[in-house]
Amino acid sequence: MDQARRRRRIRWWLLAVVIVLACVAVAIMWRPAIAPVSAVPSFDQTRIERGANLARLGMCASCHTPDLARPFAGGKPMQTPFGTVHSTNITPDPQTGIGRWSLEAFSRSMRKGVSRDGHLLYPAFPYNHYARMKQDDIDDLYAYFMTRPAIAAPARDNDMTFPFGFRPLVGFWNLLYLDHAPWKADPRQSAEWNRGAYLADAVAHCAACHTPRTVLGGPDLKRSLDGGEADDWYAPALNARSPSPLPWTREQLQAYLRSGIAADHAVAAGPMQDVVVLLSQADQRDVAALATWAHSHLAQAPARVTPAQQDGPLPAPHADDPDLQRMRSGYALYANTCARCHDAGRAPGSGAALPLQKAVALYDPDPRSLIHIVDDGILPPDGEPGRWMPGYKTILGDEQAGALAAYLRKYGAGQPAWPELDAAVRKARAP
Amino acid sequence: MTTYRLQVNGKQHAVDTDPDTPLLYVLRNDLELNGAKFGCGLGQCGSCTVLVDGKAAMSCLIPVSSVGARAVRTVEGLGSVDKPGVLQQAFIDEQAAQCGYCIAGMIMQAAALLERTPRPSEAQIRAHMAPNLCRCGTHMRILRAVRRAADVLARQPAGARP
Numbered sequence: 001m002d003q004a005r006r007r008r009r010i011r012w013w014l015l016a017v018v019i020v021l022a023c024v025a026v027a028i029m030w031r032p033a034i035a036p037v038s039a040v041p042s043f044d045q046t047r048i049e050r051g052a053n054l055a056r057l058g059m060c061a062s063c064h065t066p067d068l069a070r071p072f073a074g075g076k077p078m079q080t081p082f083g084t085v086h087s088t089n090i091t092p093d094p095q096t097g098i099g100r101w102s103l104e105a106f107s108r109s110m111r112k113g114v115s116r117d118g119h120l121l122y123p124a125f126p127y128n129h130y131a132r133m134k135q136d137d138i139d140d141l142y143a144y145f146m147t148r149p150a151i152a153a154p155a156r157d158n159d160m161t162f163p164f165g166f167r168p169l170v171g172f173w174n175l176l177y178l179d180h181a182p183w184k185a186d187p188r189q190s191a192e193w194n195r196g197a198y199l200a201d202a203v204a205h206c207a208a209c210h211t212p213r214t215v216l217g218g219p220d221l222k223r224s225l226d227g228g229e230a231d232d233w234y235a236p237a238l239n240a241r242s243p244s245p246l247p248w249t250r251e252q253l254q255a256y257l258r259s260g261i262a263a264d265h266a267v268a269a270g271p272m273q274d275v276v277v278l279l280s281q282a283d284q285r286d287v288a289a290l291a292t293w294a295h296s297h298l299a300q301a302p303a304r305v306t307p308a309q310q311d312g313p314l315p316a317p318h319a320d321d322p323d324l325q326r327m328r329s330g331y332a333l334y335a336n337t338c339a340r341c342h343d344a345g346r347a348p349g350s351g352a353a354l355p356l357q358k359a360v361a362l363y364d365p366d367p368r369s370l371i372h373i374v375d376d377g378i379l380p381p382d383g384e385p386g387r388w389m390p391g392y393k394t395i396l397g398d399e400q401a402g403a404l405a406a407y408l409r410k411y412g413a414g415q416p417a418w419p420e421l422d423a424a425v426r427k428a429r430a431p
Numbered sequence: 432m433t434t435y436r437l438q439v440n441g442k443q444h445a446v447d448t449d450p451d452t453p454l455l456y457v458l459r460n461d462l463e464l465n466g467a468k469f470g471c472g473l474g475q476c477g478s479c480t481v482l483v484d485g486k487a488a489m490s491c492l493i494p495v496s497s498v499g500a501r502a503v504r505t506v507e508g509l510g511s512v513d514k515p516g517v518l519q520q521a522f523i524d525e526q527a528a529q530c531g532y533c534i535a536g537m538i539m540q541a542a543a544l545l546e547r548t549p550r551p552s553e554a555q556i557r558a559h560m561a562p563n564l565c566r567c568g569t570h571m572r573i574l575r576a577v578r579r580a581a582d583v584l585a586r587q588p589a590g591a592r593p
Contacts, residue, residue: 332450332451336494394484395483395497397499
């Protein structure tokens with residue numbers, strides 16, 4: 001008798017726990033739709049212009065405009081550890097874009113990563129940064145996007161690995177990584193620094209690539225700006241761990257962010273090229289503020305003695321090098337191919353190529369960026385002037401590319417060998 | 432001096448030279464295939480473009496020792512004065528050459544595109560041809576010639592060569 005009653009009580013408790021858990025799960029994973037609007041209000045021209053500037057600073061086009069002829073129509077595939085996500089159409093097309101989104105729906109998507117119809121967006125869209133944007137700035141962005149030409153472009157299907165195709169799971173990611181606290185200025189810093197810090201965090205989302213990610217794909221905040229990755233390129237650390245062999249000045253950073261070229265430092269390549277193209281079109285006071293902010297972090301890097309402080313060609317390998325044959329092969333490739341522009345040919349025709357002992361890619365903790373540059377060269381962005389380097393993927397075999405990278409690492413940068421070099425070469429070249 | 436065996440335009444050649452000699456020098460000086468031109472010698476202009484294993488490559492940058500068994504094709508491999516290939520004929524029809532120095536490279540760059548992408552879009556043509564420079568400024572005619580060759584190839588049976 002007693003036992004039966006106890007069993008019944010346990011069953012009731014279990015049911016109650018299940019119901020409570022279900023309610024919690026729904027609260028985490030479910031969001032309501034926001035009613036569509038049929039007419040979009042008109043906007044003040046200054047608001048639209050401010051929105052245009054913020055859209056450039058926020059790099060919206062780098063994901064949402066894969067085809068320059070169709071601005072903001074989306075469709076760019078992005079490889080993530082959880083599958084391939086496609087960017088969406090953010091033009092005001094009523095059927096396939098955001099034409100029926102109210103300001104409230106737009107603000108919710110920016111701050112909480114929720115689409116107008118209530119489905120959760122994947123955090124490839126950096127709403128965890130935009131969440132800290134000032135409401136006035138979100139209003140400006142809304143005005144800008146709602147006044148772009150509408151383009152019909154349906155969203156492409158994502159290709160997610162199981163179980164990440166089930167979008168409500170993103171709700172749990174949001175519990176871990178979506179911080180709703182508004183952005184706070186640092187009163188000890190200048191107004192320009194604070195403007196830069198706000199833009200870097202809430203708008204330009206620098207940390208999305210320059211901070212490493214956890215296994216769950218969230219920012220590893222304990223290692224803020226310690227260096228991350230983007231499209232299989234290494235995104236350098238922007239703090240004391242900066243791999244740069246020479247200290248950056250604020251002016252060099254500003255030139256780099258505006259033009260993609262910093263004398264004696266770097267030429268923007270890979271995903272950073274999109275960033276500098278958009279920054280070149282933004283308000284240059286904002287770019288200067290970003291440089292001030294970034295420089296305050298990079299200035300923490302300790303001074304070091306590196307080969308970058310010397311000029312001149314790279315040396316031949318030492319006769320007692322334990323890996324002499326490979327190093328000789330790498331040196332021959334350097335001398336016959338690279339050195340024509342990077343050393344001997346530093347005449348006008350070479351486009352003032354960087355002496356390789358100054359090239360930051362040689363000092364990175366992994367060889368990915370160097371291999372991408374050697375293989376694919378550096379092409380100026382579409383329709384923009386810029387530096388040109390030919391790609392060597394069709395010219396150098398895997399072994400040659402590996403030997404060249406190993407030689408450059410040792411005799412160019414004087415750094416310990418990359419242990420995973422050969423695997424990285426094969427991976428970068430896999431079809 | 433080392434002997435290198437090269438397969439160029441379907442023929443085997445043996446060349447005695449230093450390992451770091453650029454493929455371009457071997458093609459022009461040893462094999463007397465003078466279509467590919469020496470422009471800048473720095474991989475900046477594209478006038479030396481040839482196909483290596485079907486991919487466009489600047490032959491001034493390729494040490495002969497790194498070619499190995501990969502098949503090399505030059506503009507001479509596409510056709511002759513009497514029987515020009517489809518691309519060559521299209522460049523003639525559009526009068527795409529002014530001084531002509533860049534044209535062999537342009538044609539080989541275009542050949543690499545059309546062999547892989549027989550019906551290229553305008554954006555694909557422009558992106559693919561971007562590495563090759565023309566100082567006379569006949570780019571619009573060159574682009575027209577590439578489009579014309581693509582159209583001609585589209586009317587020919589599958590597998591037709593540019």
